[in-house]
Amino acid sequence: VCRLIDVIPMSYLVYFRFFLCSLIPLLVMTVLYGYIFWTIRGNLREKPGNGAQTQSQIYLKKEKQLAGSLFLVLALFALSKLPLHIMNCILYFGGPDYIVVKAFYVGVLLSHANSAVNPLVYAFKIQKIKTAYLKLWRRCIACGEEIQGPQTTQSIDNNLNRVANNE
Numbered sequence: 001v002c003r004l005i006d007v008i009p010m011s012y013l014v015y016f017r018f019f020l021c022s023l024i025p026l027l028v029m030t031v032l033y034g035y036i037f038w039t040i041r042g043n044l045r046e047k048p049g050n051g052a053q054t055q056s057q058i059y060l061k062k063e064k065q066l067a068g069s070l071f072l073v074l075a076l077f078a079l080s081k082l083p084l085h086i087m088n089c090i091l092y093f094g095g096p097d098y099i100v101v102k103a104f105y106v107g108v109l110l111s112h113a114n115s116a117v118n119p120l121v122y123a124f125k126i127q128k129i130k131t132a133y134l135k136l137w138r139r140c141i142a143c144g145e146e147i148q149g150p151q152t153t154q155s156i157d158n159n160l161n162r163v164a165n166n167e
Helices: 010-045 051-094 101-125 127-148 153-164
Strands: none
Touching: 010 051, 051 101, 101 127
16 A cells, blocks of 8 residues: 555655645735735726726726636635645644544545646636637537538537537
């Protein structure tokens, strides 16, 4: 039986992987996103006057929406990765009596689920990525079209657009 903690020292998992490689970058990114939101919010409060300022307001709203989408990815990362890291800390500093084994399984599942959820979040929240996914699907379906027969590229595009627009 191969277990991760038999191969990798718990001190490495706690000090290096959690504190240095996960917690510090997570805190830095959270501070930076907070600063971005604070700056955009301050700029959006300015009253638009001429056409250039109105265009600037539209741009800032789009940037705020993009930053919000990326912050959602960051929050999902934290919610899925932190439980396992915290359990590793409890195990390392407190001992095995403080953690139920099944909790570790849930933590590992959450940690892996993050990788599965991120592409979906990107696809639903960021229009450019959604468009890129649709183009990729069109190519995949177009290749399968030769095998399937008479369905046209136009009908495939129409079906994909309906799916993308939640019709």
